[in-house]
Amino acid sequence: MTTDASPSPAHGSAKHLYQRHQAVLPDWLAVYYADPIELTHGEGRHVWDAEGNKYLDFFGGILTTMTAHALPEVTKAVSEQAGRIIHSSTLYLNRPMVDLAERIAKLSGIPDARVFFTTSGTEANDTALLLATAYRRSNQILAMRNSYHGRSFTSVGITGNKGWSPTSLSPLQTLYVHGGVRTRGPYADLDDAGFIAACVADLEDLLGHVRPPAALIAEPIQGVGGFTAPPDGLYAAFREVLHERGILWIADEVQTGWGRTGDNFWGWQAHGQNGPPDILTFAKGIGNGMSIGGVVARAEVMNCLDSNSISTFGGTQITMAAGLANLTYLLEHDLQGNARRVGGLLIERLRAIAAQLPGVREVRGRGLMIGVELVKPGTDQADPDGAAAALEAAREGGLLIGKGGGHNTSVLRIAPPLSLTVAEAEEGAAILERALRSTQF
Structure with a gap:
């Protein structure tokens, strides 16, 4: 140093x-x-x-600092927005929020996409779980072993990494699936095709013993779990099994999104042979340090809630200005x-x-x-x-x-x-x- x-x-x-x-x-x-x-x-x-x-x-x-520390384009956007208005809540029309939602909806790959902004990845995953369980009328969730999805009561309840899950109490019934860790576990010695086949067979067997779950939530690359990942195509194979049963696929892109993996803009695209996820969650890098999280889902799923809701701080003008400037810089500079x-x-x-x-x-x-x-x-x-x-x-x-x-x-x-x-x-x-x-x- x-x-x-x-x-x-x-x-x-x-x-x-x-x-x-x-x-x-x-x-x-x-x-x-x-x-x-x-x-x-x-x-x-x-x-x-x-x-x-x-x-x-x-x-x-x-x-979270995705582009650079003190990126001039972001600091300027934040300063200029702070001089106009910092916050109004979602009870009022918000131009920066609509602008960023339009861009993310298009980039997500999800047809007829709707975007809801939160203040963190934890809250984004919490919202995704709310949507999935309400849409499917089930509190059963499939999650990956060794996974991490946040620190709220529900996201801790589906986290498959015991070092980050302080309680087994949960409003959800979670069933853990093989596949997130390629080089350890019972299928580690198989080749990639054999590994995928074994994980799919295990998933099919599991689903034969339980009532239909609401969704599978998975990080394309497990973050807290040590940057482990399955072979490309595993989640495409999973999605085929899930789709046949009406079970949703939630891609937790909090760490993998925005081009970090290099090969793809989203981590799910390494597994996209059978189409995009039903729900995508994001956070961290888009704000370059400002508190932005969010959920993207097709309209049918996003609009399934039958009660009122708002967000006090999700989508607030100053964070949206930062996100827009940061995303623009990321795309323009490849x-x-x-x-x-x-x-x-x-x-x-x-x-x-x-x-x-x-x-x-x-x-x-x-x-x-x-x-x-x-x-x-x-x-x-x-x-x-x-x-x-x-x-x-x-x-x-x-x-x-x-x-x-x-x-x-x-x-x-x-x-x-x-x-x-x-x-x-x-x-x-x-x-x-x-x-x-x-x-x-």
């Missing part, structure tokens, strides 16, 4: 701020690092902490193409590094959504302590990354802003290599 300025004594040290944090915020509110850092400003793909240390940001506030090109180079560079390190089980991912899974050398056993040490060492070297995984948090998660340059990708890979070599590898 590099130090560009000394900390401001008026604000106190990060250690003192952490003490205040612990005194007033919940114990379960996770923070990174043994000595947590306070990020004070950013520019491009870099951020600075309160001590003046500069970092290359490979996590983007959990895949950041999806950049994610494919630079992400492909980064994945190959990391795989070359991993080939020399017995503690790296796998480098996987697509575009700028990359997971590095760590194990105890000579075994297939997850190594959460090694992942924690690598996270710390990367920060010491000037690189911010994330972590996740299934049974244990042993996957390093790499998801920089989509404007990442080749030089920055090389720099980040070099820092991560040093971090891995300096720990137990």
